[in-house]
Amino acid sequence: MQRTPVSIFLLLVTTLLVSACSKQGIYESAIGWERSSAGLETAQLTVGELDIAYLRSKDTVDGDTVVLIHGFGANKDNWTRLAKELKGEFNIYAFDLPGHGDSSKPLDIGYRFEDQVRYLNQIFAELGITRAHMMGNSMGGAITALYAAKHPDQIRSAVLFDPAGIFEYESELVDLVLDGENPLIPKKQGDFDRLLDFALEKRPFVPWPIFEVMEKNAISNREVNETIFAAIRDTGFEPDFRNAIVNIEAPVLVVWGKLDRVINYRNADVFVEAIPNARKVILDDIGHAPMVEAPDQSAQLFRDFLQEPPH
Template identity: 60%
Template structure:
């Protein structure tokens, strides 16, 4: 049964605070608790010169594997709430892509969408994974789509949450970036809270000491985020992206929040028309990350999608 994260988190945080721990220790305790409450544990793997951090099931089961790919400026812990609904029946692998989270952050890598998809293949090969379902959000959704096209023999199904890669319909973010403002790259105090309010229609509760540490980490990653974002701007809305994903063979579920201010949800219609075996579901009152804002509903949609495809 899924574990109720919010009810577990608050008493534990109170206990840590009363114990006199620093806010950094409090942050790590909260992260560890949310991971373990979701049936996950952290691990690392060496891939060439890169150290790659990832989450995996605490206890493996006989179910299929799901590889989860986060978005720009995010990390593997964006998936814990959704994993909480799935680890009883599936083996979850949530990776920190290079440049993100606890993985290596070299400034000179190829951070284009295709470059990241091919690098992800080397990571999953190092983890001895050869067949799996995939889920990706935003940048990770575009990477998941490309991965499904490039390595069709590995991907059993793909779920794309508000994916990047196609921008035929502009969003509020495009207008802001064009005017020299990027809410996705925190650079000063208060920016992370503004980012969460911009990206999420229903941001999850985050206690202030933890939010402060998260913001410090995000600001410290400003330089690498700028490098990655520049690479994404060059590769986004590339006609070759649409051509490549039109060859995806696996069934694809598109889940898109209708209140998404980062990527216009109408681009979902373009994805659905481009990918041969795709189905689009729009979620009311949800922003850019349905797996964070509505994890139970996201898990239900995934299970129903698998069941519907199995019955065909």
């Protein structure tokens, strides 16, 4: 398994803090530095009874808006590496969807794709986002596709990184879930390490104090993750999602890691066949999260995509 080296600065920060701060303090310092280096700052809003945490560009630029939607069990910080590549070019928002990250996690609300689309539409209205490029990974990819289908006037373009929603070609994850295992939901110590190895082919290095906090957070979210997974589990086997995405009007780029164990990369062909103005890129040495594993390449694919004439 290849691992990308951590920045020298982050190593120094961790080394200096480890003897004086709690693991939580080290985590917050490190994640704060990652956000700052990407030109992002934290913010929060309320829609209905839900508190929504998000990241936004600290400095507004003369450019388009890009909205970033994470996957199942993930959070807004999955996008900091890509955001850093796009810093100064776009005005960026990365949200913690309900049930994730620092946003509200009630167990008694809807967590299907269409529910998350509804929450996002309320968030857009609250922030005055009227037109944006939208990117999503995994579950967030499905939500992005469905949002583009339901609100075509708001979406300039959509990038789907290894999107969920269609499972015509089965993956290792499907086999494991059918056998009663789910590596995407950590339940005990060691499970988070297994999750990262399963989901990522090029796994970024994470210093141990930070990793331990991430693992603790993942395990503590087990109940809500099980609720969300149950809500979305059968979506890919229902016709509603496929019937909806044929209505997407914006240009769509489907980017898929060929080594994805979570969702089979061959499903990219099904998306491209269903969406009128879609094209695909398959990345040979990447797993389930290209924007994490290859942020520079992902950013360049987006730039090139915006320059291409529509099909």
